[in-house]
Amino acid sequence: MTAPDRSTRLRPTLYVLAAVVSVQFGGALAAVLVPLIGASATVTVRLLVSAAIMLAVIRPRLRGRGKEAWRAGLFFGAALAGMNFAFYQSLATLPLGVAVTVEFLGPLALSAVLSRRLRDGTAVLAALAGIVLISQALTVPWAELDLGGLAWAAAAGAGWAAYILGSRAAGRHFDQLDGLAVALVVAAALVAPAGLATVEPAALTVPVLAAGAGIALLSSVVPYSLELLALRSIPPAVFGILLSLEPAVAALAGLLVLGQGLTGLQLAGMGLVVAASAVVMVGGTPEAPADAPAGGPAPAGAADPAAGRAARLDP
Numbered sequence: 001m002t003a004p005d006r007s008t009r010l011r012p013t014l015y016v017l018a019a020v021v022s023v024q025f026g027g028a029l030a031a032v033l034v035p036l037i038g039a040s041a042t043v044t045v046r047l048l049v050s051a052a053i054m055l056a057v058i059r060p061r062l063r064g065r066g067k068e069a070w071r072a073g074l075f076f077g078a079a080l081a082g083m084n085f086a087f088y089q090s091l092a093t094l095p096l097g098v099a100v101t102v103e104f105l106g107p108l109a110l111s112a113v114l115s116r117r118l119r120d121g122t123a124v125l126a127a128l129a130g131i132v133l134i135s136q137a138l139t140v141p142w143a144e145l146d147l148g149g150l151a152w153a154a155a156a157g158a159g160w161a162a163y164i165l166g167s168r169a170a171g172r173h174f175d176q177l178d179g180l181a182v183a184l185v186v187a188a189a190l191v192a193p194a195g196l197a198t199v200e201p202a203a204l205t206v207p208v209l210a211a212g213a214g215i216a217l218l219s220s221v222v223p224y225s226l227e228l229l230a231l232r233s234i235p236p237a238v239f240g241i242l243l244s245l246e247p248a249v250a251a252l253a254g255l256l257v258l259g260q261g262l263t264g265l266q267l268a269g270m271g272l273v274v275a276a277s278a279v280v281m282v283g284g285t286p287e288a289p290a291d292a293p294a295g296g297p298a299p300a301g302a303a304d305p306a307a308g309r310a311a312r313l314d315p
Contacts, residue, residue: 060181082158123275
């Protein structure tokens with residue numbers, strides 16, 4: 001009995017770890033595609049494919065929705081579009097690990113504001129110090145800093161915070177992942193004009209479209225499915241700690257796939273952000289439901305997969 005029990009307890013943790021790895025390697029694949037067709041076209045392909053897959057799989061119920069539900073769905077989709085658009089713009093000039101780490105500041109700040117705990121505020125200040133280190137503001141002349149890329153990553157963080165709030169609102173009006181499917185359609189519609197206007201049709205080759213489908217699977221479909229399975233049994237604190245590893249996994253994916261190395265100070269800054277994230281993400285209300293995949297009252301960054309996946313439909 002001992003071995004099966006251990007396996008049962010370990011499986012949800014492995015699901016979350018696999019989801020984290022999937023998202024960040026999806027981000028690495030996106031960073032490969034961005035120089036070929038541009039950031040706007042990359043995020044358009046990714047969201048269009050994600051929306052098509054999720055609509056086919058989830059088949060959301062649309063009839064009988066009131067005005068409040070549709071307002072929530074539109075806000076959720078707009079936040080999703082803004083988060084992804086800004087993040088992919090940052091990938092055009094920033095290493096993947098740097099972009100993900102800077103973006104993490106958004107949900108951390110939101111958690112601190114909502115909790116109003118001194119501990120969380122202190123953790124966000126530590127994360128800010130980490131951002132300063134990873135941005136190389138202390139070691140690189142101001143004129144040589146990639147301020148544009150850092151600004152896009154920070155904007156993606158703000159979009160991630162809005163995404164968390166939008167996910168909660170949609171979770172009150174839509175069942176299961178219906179809200180996410182609606183939001184993906186809205187997001188794809190919002191970014192498509194920019195993507196189509198900036199890409200040459202000849203650039204959309206079969207390998208490029210296949211890469212876009214791969215990004216959609218790695219960054220959306222696979223992680224959401226794995227997290228949905230994990231959240232049925234994993235404690236919120238464990239879920240939060242595992243998600244806090246995302247900047248480190250992003251740095252590893254950037255190194256292995258893109259050859260993007262980081263300096264010692266940047267790694268130290270990333271460590272501060274990961275530690276701050278772990279502190280904030282495990283500080284939510286213990287009794288918050290851990291099975292609300294499309295949002296709900298879970299504390300930001302704790303058991304709500306929208307708070308963690310941003311990624312990261314972001315990255």
